[in-house]
Amino acid sequence: xxxxxxxxxxxxxxxxxxxxxxxxxxxxxxxxxxxxxxxxxxxxxxxxxxxxxxxxxxxxxxxxxxxxxxxxxxxxxxxxxxxxxxxxxxxxxxxxxxxxxxxxxxxxxxxxxxxxxxxxxxxxxxxxxxxxxxxxxxxxxxxxxxxxxxxxxxxxxxxxxxxxxxxxxxxxxxxxxxxxxxxxxxxxxxxxxxxxxxxxxxxxxxxxxxxxxxxxxxxxxxxxxxxxxxxxxxxxxxxxxxxxxxxxxxxxxxxxxxxxxxxxxxxxxxxxxxxxxxxxxxxxxxxxxxxxxxxxxxxxxxxxxxxxxxxxxxxxxxxxxxxxxxxxxxxx
Amino acid sequence: xxxxxxxxxxxxxxxxxxxxxxxxxxxxxxxxxxxxxxxxxxxxxxxxxxxxxxxxxxxxxxxxxxxxxxxxxxxxxxxxxxxxxxxxxxxxxxxxxxxxxxxxxxxxxxxxxxxxxxxxxxxxxxxxxxxxxxxxxxxxxxxxxxxxxxxxxxxxxxxxxxxxxxxxxxxxxxxxxxxxxxxxxxxxxxxxxxxxxxxxxxxxxxxxxxxxxxxxxxxxxxxxxxxxxxxxxxxxxxxxxxxxxxxxxxxxxxxxxxxxxxxxxxxxxxxxxxxxxxxxxxxxxxxxxxxxxxxxxxxxxxxxxxxxxxxxxxxxxxxxxxxxxxxxxxxx
Numbered sequence: 001x002x003x004x005x006x007x008x009x010x011x012x013x014x015x016x017x018x019x020x021x022x023x024x025x026x027x028x029x030x031x032x033x034x035x036x037x038x039x040x041x042x043x044x045x046x047x048x049x050x051x052x053x054x055x056x057x058x059x060x061x062x063x064x065x066x067x068x069x070x071x072x073x074x075x076x077x078x079x080x081x082x083x084x085x086x087x088x089x090x091x092x093x094x095x096x097x098x099x100x101x102x103x104x105x106x107x108x109x110x111x112x113x114x115x116x117x118x119x120x121x122x123x124x125x126x127x128x129x130x131x132x133x134x135x136x137x138x139x140x141x142x143x144x145x146x147x148x149x150x151x152x153x154x155x156x157x158x159x160x161x162x163x164x165x166x167x168x169x170x171x172x173x174x175x176x177x178x179x180x181x182x183x184x185x186x187x188x189x190x191x192x193x194x195x196x197x198x199x200x201x202x203x204x205x206x207x208x209x210x211x212x213x214x215x216x217x218x219x220x221x222x223x224x225x226x227x228x229x230x231x232x233x234x235x236x237x238x239x240x241x242x243x244x245x246x247x248x249x250x251x252x253x254x255x256x257x258x259x260x261x262x263x264x265x266x267x268x269x270x271x272x273x274x275x276x277x278x279x280x281x282x283x284x285x286x287x288x289x290x291x292x293x294x295x296x297x298x299x300x301x302x303x304x305x306x307x308x309x310x311x312x313x314x315x316x317x318x319x320x321x322x323x324x325x326x327x328x329x330x331x332x
Numbered sequence: 333x334x335x336x337x338x339x340x341x342x343x344x345x346x347x348x349x350x351x352x353x354x355x356x357x358x359x360x361x362x363x364x365x366x367x368x369x370x371x372x373x374x375x376x377x378x379x380x381x382x383x384x385x386x387x388x389x390x391x392x393x394x395x396x397x398x399x400x401x402x403x404x405x406x407x408x409x410x411x412x413x414x415x416x417x418x419x420x421x422x423x424x425x426x427x428x429x430x431x432x433x434x435x436x437x438x439x440x441x442x443x444x445x446x447x448x449x450x451x452x453x454x455x456x457x458x459x460x461x462x463x464x465x466x467x468x469x470x471x472x473x474x475x476x477x478x479x480x481x482x483x484x485x486x487x488x489x490x491x492x493x494x495x496x497x498x499x500x501x502x503x504x505x506x507x508x509x510x511x512x513x514x515x516x517x518x519x520x521x522x523x524x525x526x527x528x529x530x531x532x533x534x535x536x537x538x539x540x541x542x543x544x545x546x547x548x549x550x551x552x553x554x555x556x557x558x559x560x561x562x563x564x565x566x567x568x569x570x571x572x573x574x575x576x577x578x579x580x581x582x583x584x585x586x587x588x589x590x591x592x593x594x595x596x597x598x599x600x601x602x603x604x605x606x607x608x609x610x611x612x613x614x615x616x617x618x619x620x621x622x623x624x625x626x627x628x629x630x631x632x633x634x635x636x637x638x639x640x641x642x643x644x645x646x647x648x649x650x651x652x653x654x655x656x657x658x659x660x661x662x663x664x
Contacts, residue, residue, distance in 0.1 A: 082631055091633065140496055154597070156488055163599020164472055164638065167631035174593035175628065178509045178526075178586060187592075187628050194510075254510060260519075261506035265486070265597070267495020296507065296519050299414055299499035301423065306496065 011067070012326040013058050013114075015077040016121065016318030019043060019095030022054055023315070024061040026072060027323035031132040035065025036319070043097035050096065051104075055111045074115040076326030078124030078318045079104060084166050088118040091166070117329040121318060123160055123169060125311075126153025128321025129272045133312035140268035143311075144171060144259065145275035147230070149184070150192040156266075172196070176258050194254040197277050201228050203247045214243040230280035237281060248281070249288065256292025263306055264298045274311030283310055343399070344658040345390050345446075347409040348453065348650030351375060351427030354386055355647070356393040358404060359655035363464040367397025368651070375429035382428065383436075387443050406447040408658030410456030410650045411436060414499050420450040423498070449661040451492070453650060455501055457643075458485025459492055460653025461604045465644035472600035475643075476503060476591065477607035479562070481516070482524040488598075504528070508590050526586040529609050533560050535579045546575040562612035569613060580613070581620065588624025595638055596630045606643030615642055 011034070016023040018041060025036035037060030039053050058075060062068055081093035088105020090096070105116040119127075126135075126143030135141040135155070143153035152171030154161045161168050172192035173185050180189030184198065193199050205220050214220075216236050219228050236244040259271050271293075278285065290308045297303050313320055343366070348355040350373060357368035369392030371385050390407060394400055413425035420437020422428070437448040451459075458467075458475030467473040467487070475485035484503030486493045493500050504524035505517050512521030516530065525531050537552050546552075548568050551560050568576040591603050603625075610617065622640045629635050645652055 082633075152597070156493065157491075159489075161488065161598070164601040165599050165631060165634045167633075168597065168599035170596040170599075170630040173596045173628075173630040175508060175589045176510050178512075178589050180510075185630055257507045257510050261593075262597070264502040264505045265484070265500065265594070266493070267497050267500035267502075269496040296505075298502045298505040298517055299497060301414075301499075302497045 011072045012323045012330075013061060013072050013075045014319035014321070014323035014326070015054060015058065015075060016124075016322060017041065017054065017077055017079045017096075018121070018318075019080060022057045023319050024054075024057040025316075025319040025323075026061050026065040026067060027320060029327070031320055031323075033316070033319070035061050035063070035067070037061040037064060041096070043095070043099075046097075047099065047102055051107050051111065054108060058112060069112060069114060072114065074117060074326040074330055075108065075112060076117045076124070076322035076324070076329075077104065077108070077119075078121035078322045078325070079118060080121050082167050083118055083120045085117070085119045085162060088116060090118070115326075115330070117326045119160070119322075119325050120153075120162075120166075120169070122151035123153045123162065124321035124325055125274065125317040126155060126169075126272065126321065127160055127324045128313050128317040128319075129274070129311055130155050131324045132320050133317060134272045134309045135270055138269040140266065141270045141272060142171070142262050142266060142268050143272045143274065144255070144262075146195060146197070146255070146273070146278050147276035148197050150196050151275070171258070171262065174258065174261065176254055176261070191254060191258045195251045195258070197228070197230060197233070200233065200247060200251060200277070203250070204228070204243065207243055207247070212243050215239065215241045216244060230276040233277070234280035234282070248285075252285070252288040253292055256289045257296060259289065259293040259308060260296030263293065264296075267299075267306075269306065271306070271308045272311055273308065274314070274317060278310065279314055286310065343404045344655045344662075345393060345404050345407045346651035346653070346655035346658070347386060347390060347407060348456075348654060349373070349386065349409055349411045350453070350650075351412060354389045355651050356386075356389040357648075357651040357655075358393050358397040358399060359652060361659070363652055363655075365648070365651070367393050367395070367399070369393040369396060373428070375427070375431075378429075379431065379434055383439050383443065386440060390444060401444060401446060404446065406449060406658040406662055407440065407444060408456070408654035408656070408661075409436065409440070409448065409450045410453035410654045410657070411450060412453050415450055415452045416498050417449070417451045417494060420448060422450070447658075447662070449658045451654075451657050452485075452494075452498075452501070454483035455485040455492055455494065456653035456657055457606065457649040458487060458501075458604065458653065459656045460645050460649040460651075461606070461643055462487050463656045464652050465649060466604045466641045467602055470601040472598065473602045473604060474503070474594050474598060474600050475604045475606065476587070476594075478527060478529075478587070478605070478610050479608040480529050482528050483607070486598075503590070503594065506590065506593065508586055508593070523586060523590045527583045527590070529560070529562060529565070532565065532579060532583060532609070535582070536560070536575065539575055539579070544575050547571065547573045548576060562608040565609070566612035566614070580617075584617070584620040585624055588621045589628060591621065591625040591640060592628030595625065596628075599631075599638075601638065603638070603640045604643055605640065606646070606649060610642065611646055618642065
């Protein structure tokens, strides 16, 4: 139990609910993590089980900070798929074994007896970067997260925009190559079909089938996209594996074009790049993306005022952003 | 001279400054046009001459409403190219004989002795639709204007967004077909290179060169893009000219994909389609665009809450929006 009530009153728990893991952390108003915990999500065990695992992870995080539920003011959660933040409902989450209209906030409130605030994971990640990371001091920020898919978050005038149907920020399904390769969403030529880890694995596999050589051949043989981790991909790229470099240079090209489109439309101050693929490849992956993007700005004047940078919070963007979400609702 | 001072105090003049013509109108607070005037821009005669022609057009509009300069509170202007609304400067306008950093507001203030407020023409047109036209009652609106080029305006939370560098809304240079046909901006595969009148004329010309037949063959022979008016194009399309229908069905496809990208990113309530090409082709041109767009929404739920509609103000969107711009600044 913490001693200083005035201080502990300001604490919230941030939760990052992913398809594979749950992260939870107790977070101070200035973004300091006092304690955290991690657990597998196991969505295949059903909704009740996932709720139970979230509750345990929250309690573990509190325990590791030597705190109890009564020491924190609220829990913020970032969850996958479109969310209705007003009702705290996960509308649709293929990653969570196909959740549909799950009243996550209510279910957690019943168990934790704390105010629960919910938003989309990528929105929350962008918010984390905006308040505690690469976006500090900016007003208009777009987050571009490249992992198994491509997601995005949109902050305009210092406010997260969720759109008329809570569907804003789906930048992964903006079309960069009309009538191009099929995307998981059923459409064609989305940036997700060109630059996600799923798209990268598909390109590498096709190349291997056509006889091209790569150090990743074994890792690519059989299985789904999860067979090739972002880490293994990054290792092959850093080792200058010819095919990997070739495939990833197309990815850099498409990401550059996509970012230019976003900038030509929104003219933000900052694009934050994050997600598993970007984190694994690191800062060295960015210069060609920047070069293509800047080349395609319609307005070249003051181009250098638009920054294209790496996420600063990495894996912690989700929990920190979830804490911001909770704090925002508490104070509004 | 008007009699009711209380009412005339609310009047402003809206000016739409285009590369070919200047429109000006005296406009009431509820969007009624009391008098208007029109004049050729003739940008090739130089900046001073254009300023002079704007002043005359404003005075003509006042005269046709039997008013004088002292009867109006301000002049709002929509001008082409990126604008700095804070300083009232046209930063760059290829359509105006290559204007660069022209202090338009100051130059007009010196001559008209009235407050002058300036913004980008397409932003201003979107604002006109938002306040007096198709966008009434909405909160998040994107304007898509298809003419010689493709321009756009962006209203979020009821506010026109101009971006960090006053460059927001350049939707014409979002890339829909990576590495596709060259665009006037020097890049490739921008929606402007696929769906503008310039792009349409180029496609038709290539087809004619390759031996395809069209009723537009004579109109297309020699000269620039201005050889084929939007009206002639619409006539051929309505007469079911095979080549015209074929070329325009690609345009509908690309516009549909582009609008889907905008919706997937911003999730607005409304897309307003306007500009010379759309106006000439009319309401019948929209259903295939809508079909493709809705098909490519990532979030299909509540898709019908996103409206894709024709501009309601047509040629008057510019002058009405310019009046809104002036009013907004007077009241802020």
